[in-house]
Amino acid sequence: MTVNRRFLLTRRPHGVPVPDDFQLAEEAVPQPGEGEFVVRTIYASLDPAMRGWLDDVPSYMPPIPLGDAVRASVVGRVAASRDPAFPEGAWVSGLGAIEEYSVARSGGFMRRIDPDAVPSPSNYLSVLGAVGMTAYFGVTDVLAAKPGQTLLVSGAAGAVGSLVGQIGKIIGCRTIGIAGSPEKVRRLTQDYGYDVAIDYRGKDRAALEAEIHAAAPNGVDLVFENVGGDILDAALTNLADHATVALCGMISEYNSPEKIGARNVWQLIVHRATIRGFLVSDYLPRFEEGIGTMAGWLGEGRLRVDEHIDRGIENALPAFLRLFEGTNEGKMILQVGEA
Amino acid sequence: MTVNRRFLLTRRPHGVPVPDDFQLAEEAVPQPGEGEFVVRTIYASLDPAMRGWLDDVPSYMPPIPLGDAVRASVVGRVAASRDPAFPEGAWVSGLGAIEEYSVARSGGFMRRIDPDAVPSPSNYLSVLGAVGMTAYFGVTDVLAAKPGQTLLVSGAAGAVGSLVGQIGKIIGCRTIGIAGSPEKVRRLTQDYGYDVAIDYRGKDRAALEAEIHAAAPNGVDLVFENVGGDILDAALTNLADHATVALCGMISEYNSPEKIGARNVWQLIVHRATIRGFLVSDYLPRFEEGIGTMAGWLGEGRLRVDEHIDRGIENALPAFLRLFEGTNEGKMILQVGEA
Numbered sequence: 001m002t003v004n005r006r007f008l009l010t011r012r013p014h015g016v017p018v019p020d021d022f023q024l025a026e027e028a029v030p031q032p033g034e035g036e037f038v039v040r041t042i043y044a045s046l047d048p049a050m051r052g053w054l055d056d057v058p059s060y061m062p063p064i065p066l067g068d069a070v071r072a073s074v075v076g077r078v079a080a081s082r083d084p085a086f087p088e089g090a091w092v093s094g095l096g097a098i099e100e101y102s103v104a105r106s107g108g109f110m111r112r113i114d115p116d117a118v119p120s121p122s123n124y125l126s127v128l129g130a131v132g133m134t135a136y137f138g139v140t141d142v143l144a145a146k147p148g149q150t151l152l153v154s155g156a157a158g159a160v161g162s163l164v165g166q167i168g169k170i171i172g173c174r175t176i177g178i179a180g181s182p183e184k185v186r187r188l189t190q191d192y193g194y195d196v197a198i199d200y201r202g203k204d205r206a207a208l209e210a211e212i213h214a215a216a217p218n219g220v221d222l223v224f225e226n227v228g229g230d231i232l233d234a235a236l237t238n239l240a241d242h243a244t245v246a247l248c249g250m251i252s253e254y255n256s257p258e259k260i261g262a263r264n265v266w267q268l269i270v271h272r273a274t275i276r277g278f279l280v281s282d283y284l285p286r287f288e289e290g291i292g293t294m295a296g297w298l299g300e301g302r303l304r305v306d307e308h309i310d311r312g313i314e315n316a317l318p319a320f321l322r323l324f325e326g327t328n329e330g331k332m333i334l335q336v337g338e339a
Numbered sequence: 340m341t342v343n344r345r346f347l348l349t350r351r352p353h354g355v356p357v358p359d360d361f362q363l364a365e366e367a368v369p370q371p372g373e374g375e376f377v378v379r380t381i382y383a384s385l386d387p388a389m390r391g392w393l394d395d396v397p398s399y400m401p402p403i404p405l406g407d408a409v410r411a412s413v414v415g416r417v418a419a420s421r422d423p424a425f426p427e428g429a430w431v432s433g434l435g436a437i438e439e440y441s442v443a444r445s446g447g448f449m450r451r452i453d454p455d456a457v458p459s460p461s462n463y464l465s466v467l468g469a470v471g472m473t474a475y476f477g478v479t480d481v482l483a484a485k486p487g488q489t490l491l492v493s494g495a496a497g498a499v500g501s502l503v504g505q506i507g508k509i510i511g512c513r514t515i516g517i518a519g520s521p522e523k524v525r526r527l528t529q530d531y532g533y534d535v536a537i538d539y540r541g542k543d544r545a546a547l548e549a550e551i552h553a554a555a556p557n558g559v560d561l562v563f564e565n566v567g568g569d570i571l572d573a574a575l576t577n578l579a580d581h582a583t584v585a586l587c588g589m590i591s592e593y594n595s596p597e598k599i600g601a602r603n604v605w606q607l608i609v610h611r612a613t614i615r616g617f618l619v620s621d622y623l624p625r626f627e628e629g630i631g632t633m634a635g636w637l638g639e640g641r642l643r644v645d646e647h648i649d650r651g652i653e654n655a656l657p658a659f660l661r662l663f664e665g666t667n668e669g670k671m672i673l674q675v676g677e678a
Contacts, residue, residue, distance in 0.1 A: 059609050228605075247607050261602035266567075268586050268616025270398050275614045277607025 004029045006069040006099035007316045013054050016255045016324065019317060021054070022070070029079075029101045036105045037081035042339055043309075044098045045073040045125040046320045046332040047159075051254040060279055069097035070316070075113070075124050076102070077339070091115045093124040098316050100336060117295065120307070121339065126159060126331035127298055127305045128291050134248060134280040135163035136290045139171065142246040142278045143222045147172030150216050152235055153194075155226030157184035159331035160248060162192045164224045166303050169193045173222070176215045178208075178231060180326050187329075191304050200231055208234035219243065219271070228252045229260050236264035243273040255324060306330025343368045345408045345438035346655045352393050355594045355663065358656060360393070361409070368418075368440050375444045376420035381678055382648075383437045384412040384464040385659045385671040386498075390593040399618055408436035409655070414452070414463050415441070416678070430454045432463040437655050439675060456634065459646070460678065465498060465670035466637055466644045467630050473587060473619040474502035475629045478510065481585040481617045482561045486511030489555050491574055492533075494565030496523035498670035499587060501531045503563045505642050508532045512561070515554045517547075517570060519665050526668075530643050539570055547573040558582065558610070567591045568599050575603035582612040594663060645669025 004027045013021045032038050053064045053071055064071050074096035078086050085106050086092065094110035096102045104110045115121040118128065126132060138160075139145050151168040155161040156177025165188070168175045177194040179185055180201050188197035196215040200208055212220070212234055219240030225232055228250030235245070253259050268275065283290065297303045308328040310319040313336050322328040345364045352360045371377050392403045392410055403410050413435035417425050424445050425431065433449035435441045443449045454460040457467065465471060477499075478484050490507040494500040495516025504527070507514045516533040518524055519540050527536035535554040539547055551559070551573055558579030564571055567589030574584070592598050607614065622629065636642045647667040649658035652675050661667040 233600075247604070249608070250605050253605065259602045259605060261572075261600055261604040263598045263600035265586070265600040265604065265614065266589050266592065266598060266616075268614060269588070269618065271616065272618055272621055273616050275604065275607060276611075277605075277609070277613070278611050279608065282611055 002029055003027070004099060004101040005313050006097070007313055009054060009064050009066060009068060009070055011066070012056055015257065017051075017054060017317065017321070022317060024314060024316075030103045032080050032082045032103060035083055036103055037083045037086040038079045039074070039076040039092055039096060039102045039104050039110065040079040041074050041076045041096060041098075041100055041102060041336040043075040043122045043125055044096070044316075044334045044336050045129065045131075046316075046323060046334055047073070047130070048249055048251045048254060048323050050320070051324075060281070069099040069102075072096060072098050073125055073130055074102070074336075075121050076337070086110070086112065091121060093129070098313065098334065098336065100313065118298070119305075122307055122309065122333055123298075123305060125333055126307050127163065127294055127303060130280050131159045131331055132163055132294050133283060133287055133290045135160050135167055136294055137280060137283040137286065138224055138246045138248055138278065139164055139167045141283070142276050143224065143244055145171050145173050145222055148174075149221040150174045150176065150219075150240070151222040151224065152176045152178070152212065152216070152220040152238070153224045153226075154178045154231045154235065155249070155251065156192070156194060156197070157187050157329075158226060161224070161226055162187075162306060162330070163303065165192045165194050170297065170302060176212070176220065178212075178227075184326075191306070205230040205234055209237050212238040216240075222246070224248060226251060228262075232262055233264045236262060236267040239267055239271040239273045241271050241273075243271055245273065245275040247275050247277040251324065307333055309333045309335050311335045341368055342366070343438060343440040344652050345436070346652055348393060348403050348405060348407060348409050350405070351395055354596065356390075356393065356656065356660070361656060363653060363655075369442045371419050371421045371442060374422050375442055376422045376425040377418045378413070378415040378431055378435060378441045378443050378449065379418040380413050380415045380435060380437075380439055380441060380675040382414040382461045382464055383435070383655075383673045383675050384468065384470075385655075385662060385673055386412070386469070387588055387590045387593060387662050389659070390663075399620070408438040408441075411435060411437050412464055412469055413441070413675075414460050415676070425449070425451065430460060432468070437652065437673065437675065439652065457637070461646055461648065461672055462637075462644060464672055465646050466502065466633055466642060469619050470498045470670055471502055471633050472622060472626055472629045474499050474506055475633055476619060476622040476625065477563055477585045477587055477617065478503055478506045480622070481615050482563065482583055484510050484512050484561055487513075488560040489513045489515065489558075489579070490561040490563065491515045491517070491551065491555070491559040491577070492563045492565075493517045493570045493574070494588070494590065495531070495533060495536070496526050496668075497565060500563070500565055501526075501645065501669070502642065504531045504533050509636065509641060515551070515559065517551075517566075523665075530645070544569045544573055548576050551577045561585070563587060565590060567601075571601055572603045575601060575606040578606055578610040578612045580610050580612075582610055584612065584614040586614050586616040590663065646672055648672045648674050650674045
């Protein structure tokens with residue numbers, strides 16, 4: 001291969017990203033400089049948080065510069081190397097971009113992975129990647145979940161939410177999941193072990209509040225929030241005293257210039273409750289612990305991992321938009337190249 | 340006196356309370372039953388939280404039943420007694436109502452107080468009452484303020500906020516206060532020791548955000564929130580990483596059936612920040628510690644306490660509404676009777 005196809009951000013999206021915000025460029029495959037290596041991308045992770053990086057708004061990561069390839073977590077193999085620690089053919093994972101070839105150097109964001117330790121190397125972008133670590137540290141540290149507590153999860157059939165529910169059950173929580181279709185609701189109880197599953201579609205805030213109340217008449221002790229909007233508001237009116245809400249994401253708002261936020265935040269006073277925002281990157285020093293525990297549960301067959309893999313870099317945008325349409329079934333991954 | 344004038348709730352207010360929501364009834368002065376005593380009310384505390392008790396909404400306290408006198412913290416003296424622990428003439432404070440005479444019994448919500456230990460017995464409704472304990476435990480426990488941290492306070496000239504700022508300075512914080520008039524802003528720096536004072540009147544959210552940013556370019560570590568609305572939103576865009584927001588009240592919303600809440604709650608994710616709702620009643624077991632510390636600072640001249648005392652039970656409603664108009668200068672207290 002001599003051509004490097006790259007999915008470039010060429011304009012800041014307003015609301016839902018459209019094809020004209022991007023360009024699929026063809027460039028020469030880069031060569032590694034001294035101490036560098038070139039990664040051939042096999043899998044790129046598509047995550048809701050990437051929507052924020054497309055905006056020109058200071059956040060926990062700098063905005064993606066216009067003209068750059070869209071930043072993403074990736075799994076790939078070393079295609080050329082001038083770094084003996086990353087020999088040609090080695091499997092790696094880390095922060096890369098949606099492009100066929102990326103230049104990297106050791107001490108940066110790429111680390112070697114063992115593809116034989118997992119059912120599929122793509123698992124390093126799901127259960128053993130940021131998604132899995134978000135679920136693991138969100139439940140065990142941010143929420144500090146304990147046996148017998150009631151755990152409400154929004155986006156419960158999603159990449160993070162499906163793992164959150166399963167970790168909750170392993171710990172001994174009662175789990176209530178909210179998702180957006182009859183098929184997803186079926187998966188919540190049958191595939192991810194949720195005790196109660198709620199379909200939010202077609203329900204206003206009051207109906208949703210009533211349904212959560214019916215599932216947890218004494219209130220919920222823990223909320224793992226991925227969605228925001230009416231769903232967060234309905235959760236806030238169902239808090240038990242001293243409840244904790246882990247604020248992981250608010251996908252319902254990422255394409256909206258005007259934010260709804262949390263209209264029922266006054267309920268935090270009534271119930272002496274806490275909302276804690278968190279980023280998985282703060283747990284990097286503990287990733288080894290998290291990956292070890294999750295890999296152990298995976299090996300014991302206690303975690304079901306669903307991945308939704310779309311193929312072809314030319315499908316990057318429609319694959320990304322599935323996250324907001326809710327048409328993905330599992331962790332959204334784009335296969336950019338062959339193993 | 341044979342007449343007991345009582346300020347009764349006769350209709351649930353919609354929005355701002357109006358005179359027709361209440362009735363000033365004249366009843367016979369109650370007589371104490373066995374083990375009871377009758378308290379003659381001298382001072383009644385008027386607090387924003389009382390607005391919530393007027394609604395028929397379950398909260399941390401039951402709604403005030405229609406036809407009952409409006410619940411309030413009071414300071415009074417025992418007028419008649421069949422309980423030797425509360426002899427006639429004794430000074431008491433506790434949860435009573437806006438009425439000239441109340442029946443109480445020991446083991447209930449009344450405790451004896453020492454009027455000679457303070458400049459005025461009304462201080463038991465301000466610096467040594469719920470207001471003072473809210474400020475004390477909000478700063479020292481909910482926020483766990485430490486020397487060198489930047490503390491932003493909304494409603495900073497109010498009963499709670501003025502104490503919050505002073506406690507923050509005693510601890511060694513840099514304090515930024517927000518209030519709603521040039522006169523209040525003057526008091527923030529001159530009377531309550533705030534390092535920076537911001538007048539929110541006439542400013543939109545963006546202007547307020549910019550003004551907080553100018554006062555704290557690296558963000559605020561701690562927020563003591565009394566107001567909500569645009570002021571809370573502007574605070575949320577100015578958080579330092581790992582900031583804590585103590586959510587004490589949201590007075591800007593108490594008369595609004597539709598809540599704004601916290602539109603910028605997504606900033607909690609960006610800054611891995613926390614909002615903690617709290618109620619001072621959870622600190623009842625530690626009130627002795629709090630009252631002791633605050634009384635000590637008061638005795639040392641380190642706390643300035645302002646009380647705004649309106650006179651006459653017939654003025655209960657306009658005095659209460661001052662809290663929402665912002666026309667009180669200090670802790671709002673209604674003097675119902677003479678000492």
